[in-house]
Amino acid sequence: MWPTRAPGTSSSTASSMPSPARSTGTTTTLPRMRRPGAGPSGVSTVTALVGTSLSAWAASSTLMRVAARRKCSAVVCLSRSETSASCTSGWSTMWTDTPSLYIGGWGPGAGDQPSETLSPRSSRPPHIRERWLSRSVKYNSPRMKRFYALLMFIAAPVAVVSVQPARRAVALVVVGGTVITENAARAILSPGAVAIDGIDIVEVGTPDAIAAKYQPAETLDAGDQIVLPGLINTHTHAPMVMYRGLADDLALMEWLQNYIFPAEAKTVSPEFVRTGTRLAALEMIESGTTTYADMYYFEEEIARATREAGLRGVLGQTVIQFPVADAKTPAEALARAERFINAFKDDTLIVPAVAPHALYTNDKPTLLACAELGRRHDVPVIIHLAETEDEVRIAREQYRMTPTAYLESIGFWGPRTLAAHGVWVNDDDIQILKRRRIGVSHNPESNMKLASGTAPVTKYLTAGIALGLGTDGAASNNDLDMFEAMRQASFLAKHASHDPTALPARAALDLATIGGARAMGMERLIGSLEAGKRADLITVAMRATRQTPSYDPTSHLVYVTRGDDVRTTIVNGRILMKDRQVRTLDRAVVIADANRLAARVRDAVAVAR
Incomplete structure (x- = not known):
């Protein structure tokens, strides 16, 4: 034994x-x-x-x-x-x-x-x-x-x-490249990775950290690209791409009254709006815009085309005093706006809004009715504000106040108001906007082209105004490229103030991302790459001759990058474009439809050369 x-x-x-x-x-x-x-x-x-x-x-x-x-x-x-x-x-x-x-x-x-x-x-x-x-x-x-x-x-x-824990299954991981988060710390990860599941960002981190925790159904290699939040255009008129180049080199009032308003009276229809919006959406996807704020007519057609393209939109149904294509009276326009709000208020991509065109195109009862409609439905109110010196002159002659002060005096301002332009404002006006928590959209290219003036960007930022960046309509820009808007915003601020430190590259990028989200009251959902926010992001190639060499990715994004450097566009976790190939729209069909419509516009409008 x-x-x-x-x-x-x-x-x-x-x-x-x-x-x-x-x-x-x-x-x-x-x-x-x-x-x-x-x-x-x-x-x-x-x-x-x-x-x-x-x-x-x-x-x-x-x-x-x-x-x-x-x-x-x-x-x-x-x-x-x-x-x-x-x-x-x-x-x-x-x-x-x-x-x-x-x-x-x-x-x-x-x-x-x-x-x-x-x-x-x-x-x-x-x-x-x-x-x-x-x-x-x-x-x-x-x-x-x-x-x-x-x-x-x-x-x-x-x-x-x-004993290693199982990795969580997610829909998509974007890995590699330089990730510019635009979070509160303005963190930049190089290399970085973004894990996405459903419509949300799950986590942003290093490639090793993300790989250890997540098992993606699809991996997108960003390589030597820059990954950043999708750009936010806080003011445009999407269908007006159909008027691109129709009337140039004119002051705003002459451009509007002698060319644009007459052209719209002859050509705007649901088909015009639908075709123009699809063309604008294609341009925005290709140039990295993922969210835009719009105001125009037949806004339900814009909403459908925007949703088809996969973009996010804050879309305002226009209310104006005189007869237009979709409403003959302000009351009819208000009723249309309310129907539009009810139809899209629960949409995951569309935020419906009411959009009184401007102080000088609406009377007091109409303005107040628009404000009340916005408050009742808790939706944004979008308005052109103090865009030109003429607008300020008219307000002073009629009301003995600036446009901003007059709207304050009648009780128009609400916390969900987005004011486009805000060029001609004084210090008292800025304090009103701050007190009322009004978002402002800065549109430097349109303002320069129409010689409307220069918005006091530095004063807005110093006062803590929620300031975003817009292109305005392509008829007065003449494109929807937000990279160009960033560059021009920075240059214009430096030129106007004689201060080369005004609106540096980092601040200009803020305007096009998290700043735009704040201006529209959407900073909890979009504007930065953070866990829990919507998965709206783009990747940008840095291989062009003009981008070489690269020392500072933020500087290159603002000062040398163009919209056609964008390689990938993702909205709500859905890839809209990959390797410059748009997946949600047929590019050839969209362009062919736009050219056919342009022939009819040309025949209907006497174009001044």
């Missing part, structure tokens, strides 16, 4: 050793192992690593089965004799028809070292016992040391992998 304890070990020592494994039904409880290194030559470390992995090498499962069956510590001894197993409360062994090896363990009665005279059971024939003893491999022999090293190499990674 096997000895009950190793030679040289007292019974008192044996009684202090861990108790053998106990079998309880289908559950086997193994004795508590010694701390790593306590057993002979690291045997306990090997045994612990193998035992802790449920999917470890076959030796692990065999070891545990023998230990459970024999109620003892796990020890393996392999020889070339017939298969048998024997176990007592001391050293335990297992026999197989494989080359002999020996893995020691311990149990009650076992000492710190195994017995060198340990032998098979006494009933084994002497010649078998002698052959086994002559071929057995001692635990501290060179062969066994090599075996321990091999087993550690195999078992340790398995044990580690077995």
Whole structure:
């Protein structure tokens, strides 16, 4: 029989050793192992690593089965004799028809070292016992040391992998490149990664951190590109791309009264609006705009086309005093606006709004009715404000106040109002806008082209006004490229103030992202790359000659990048464009439809050259 304890070990020592494994039904409880290194030559470390992995090498499962069956510590001894197993409360062994090896363990009665005279059971024939003893491999022999090293190499990674948590499945991970978050800390990660699931951003972090936590259904490699929040255009008139180049080099009032209003009277229809919006949406997707604020006619057609394209829109149904294409009276326009609000108030991409055109195109009752409609439905109110010096002059002549002060005096301003332009304002006006929490859209290109004036951008920012950036309509710009708008905004601020530090690149980028979101009251949803916000983002290539070399990614985005450098556009977690290929609109069809409509516009309008 096997000895009950190793030679040289007292019974008192044996009684202090861990108790053998106990079998309880289908559950086997193994004795508590010694701390790593306590057993002979690291045997306990090997045994612990193998035992802790449920999917470890076959030796692990065999070891545990023998230990459970024999109620003892796990020890393996392999020889070339017939298969048998024997176990007592001391050293335990297992026999197989494989080359002999020996893995020691311990149990009650076992000492710190195994017995060198340990032998098979006494009933084994002497010649078998002698052959086994002559071929057995001692635990501290060179062969066994090599075996321990091999087993550690195999078992340790398995044990580690077995306890790693499962990665969360997500729809998309954008990985690589430089991630400009526009969060509160204005963090920039290079390289970075963005995990997206459904319509939301799940996490922004380093590629290794994201890869360790998430298993994406699709991976988008941003490579050497810049990843940033989708751009936000806080003021435009989308269908007016159909008037691009129709009448240029004119002052605003002449441009409006002699060309645009007459052209709209002859050409605006649901088809015109739908075709123009699809063309504008294509341009915005291709140039990185993911959200835009609009005011025009037949706004329900704009909403449908915007949703088809996959863009996000704050869309205002225009209310104006005189007859227009979709309403003959202000009352009819207000009724249309309310129907529009009710139709789209629960849409995931469309935020409906009411849009009184301007102070000079609406009387007091109409203005107040628009404000009341916005408050009743809790939707934005969009209005042109103090765009030209003529507008200020008219207000002073009629009301002896600035446009801003007059609207304050009649109770027009509400917290969800977005004022476009705000060029001709004084310090008192700015305080009114601040107190009423009005968002302002700065439109530098349109203001410069129409010679309308220069908005006091620095004063707005110093006062804490929520300031965004817009392109205005393509008829007065003449494009919808927000990168160009950023560049011109920065240059104009420096030129007007004679201060080269005015509106630096970082501030200009803010206007086109998180600043625009604040101006529209949407900063909790969009404007930055943060967990919990909508997955609206773009990737921008930095390979052009004009972008080389690159020292500061923000500087390059504002001062040298163009809309056609955008490679990918994502809105609400949906890829609208990848590698410059728009997925939601047929580019050839959209352009062909626009050209056919342009031929009719040309025939209907006498174009001044």
